[in-house]
Amino acid sequence: MATIELDDVAVQGQAEIWRFMFSYVNSMALKSAVELRIADIIHSHGGAITLSQIASCINGGGSESSPDITTLARIMRLLVRRKIFTVHHPSDGGDPVYDLTHSSRWLLHDSEQTLAPMKAHGREVWDLASDNPEFNGLFNDAMSCSSKVITRAILSGYKERLSSIGSLVDVGGGTGSLISEIVKAYPHIKVVNFDLQHVVWAAPPYGGVSHIAGNMFRAIPNADGIIMMVMEVRYVLKSWDQHAWILHDWGDEDCIQILRYCMIGVILSVFHDFLRRNGNGKCSVFLGSFGTTKSVYFEGSEQQVDVN
């Protein structure tokens, strides 16, 4: 059995693994703080306050719902370490007082600039984007600049397939930057950029691209081919529903429903080829064409999903 020599480097390695294993704790603590409206409580007090003052205001101050103070203290200790709140220990030995930081100001529910809806109320990021044009623009730009990185590789990597189809729809195509490059290189293809209404409305016009708004859980436009962006293909091969750039947002049942709407026949013969040709192992796409087989086979992996 291999043994690890416990020098500084090894211990550092162990710490890194622990950090990844427990990083969810940060997110859970942040979610609790948003749900308990701790930032709002401090903000409406107008300055730093003690833990028991925070506790007394939680859930409107009703005695039945007062939180466990020890647990609250632990949440606050973690969030102070993560610089979400500050703590000040008075020199006279009084109770420590907690205040907001530039980060927790983003958690105020009534502020115009708030990220609280992303952590609370079970709202999806898409709902937040549809209500908030600024966030919508930021999110769409972020997506489009990530996909630009691989556009060129896609154009050369799929020459044969792209040459052989007459129409193509990019499902969840964002503002259409990928498909606009495809139609520039392959002007014979009738292309559709398909995404939610608020995304498509914010999309720039591109020559040859039809933007169609819709919900991929209801219907997807017909075409010879479907393209869905996928990133981090090494992970995709092991766990396709987690890391596909569109499908990663959804659970297995949702993904199967989307794929059913795509009416995909045989898709995805591309991962290994793509990697061999492009080498970096970072990204790939789904490219499918209609056929009779109603199952999706992930070449090189054991995954086969029945979409009948």
Ligand SMILES: C[S@@+](CC[C@H](N)C(=O)[O-])C[C@H]1O[C@@H](n2cnc3c(N)ncnc32)[C@H](O)[C@@H]1O
């Ligand atoms: C990770 S982004 C990828 C955007 C683009 N394909 C790219 O690679 O830059 C996922 C996209 O899926 C879209 N989306 C989410 N839910 C959708 C739905 N129900 N119907 C259609 N598109 C949806 C989002 O609006 C978003 O543009």
